[in-house]
Amino acid sequence: GAVVSQHPSWVICKSGTSVKIECRSLDFQATTMFWYRQFPKQSLMLMATSNEGSKATYEQGVEKDKFLINHASLTLSTLTVTSAHPEDSSFYICSAAARDLHRSPLHFGNGTRLTVT
Amino acid sequence: AQKITQTQPGMFVQEKEAVTLDCTYDTSDQSYGLFWYKQPSSGEMIFLIYQGSYDEQNATEGRYSLNFQKARKSANLVISASQLGDSAMYFCAMRGDQAGTALIFGKGTTLSVSS
Numbered sequence: 001g002a003v004v005s006q007h008p009s010w011v012i013c014k015s016g017t018s019v020k021i022e023c024r025s026l027d028f029q030a031t032t033m034f035w036y037r038q039f040p041k042q043s044l045m046l047m048a049t050s051n052e053g054s055k056a057t058y059e060q061g062v063e064k065d066k067f068l069i070n071h072a073s074l075t076l077s078t079l080t081v082t083s084a085h086p087e088d089s090s091f092y093i094c095s096a097a098a099r100d101l102h103r104s105p106l107h108f109g110n111g112t113r114l115t116v117t
Numbered sequence: 118a119q120k121i122t123q124t125q126p127g128m129f130v131q132e133k134e135a136v137t138l139d140c141t142y143d144t145s146d147q148s149y150g151l152f153w154y155k156q157p158s159s160g161e162m163i164f165l166i167y168q169g170s171y172d173e174q175n176a177t178e179g180r181y182s183l184n185f186q187k188a189r190k191s192a193n194l195v196i197s198a199s200q201l202g203d204s205a206m207y208f209c210a211m212r213g214d215q216a217g218t219a220l221i222f223g224k225g226t227t228l229s230v231s232s
Contacts, residue, residue, distance in 0.1 A: 032217040044222045108162035
């Protein structure tokens, strides 16, 4: 089945630094990838939709200059949290949709737990 | 706009019993998909079951079945013969039936299975 790999699984960084999270589709080409954020015991909130070769579409309230998304190839999307602050500490999880699977479930990475100290 | 409502923050069930997790939705789309995911404490999202809006039969996958009532806009998950390993957070989700559409999630239900 379709596999999405997300790296790193967890990261601790100091306030003011930047952190990059990678999301790869391992056995299918993902024209679209989605980035979600989840606070403890809450739901997954869509942050942005990443389209290969074009600019990401951000949800209302998500700072595009803070959460930089790059989808340079059909198998890789990256989320960079710039100038991280403690309030950015959260669980970030990516998912991917293959070209012909729009009626199929999205496949999720295992998520990244970010802690900003 | 699409919306998913899960009104049960927590549910408790004993092993081997069946449990129903409620989900209602709202959308103006004619064609859409409904999904249930399981999220254990490790955080991974595990796909359980899918129902298309035009599917006439209720979806089933092993111990999971989806009670789809289109007129009532409900898509309840039924887990039969609960197991201790079923303890997790369960999310109902929906997406429009177009390529590149994101999943929109409900708030989730925490299921606790006891022996």
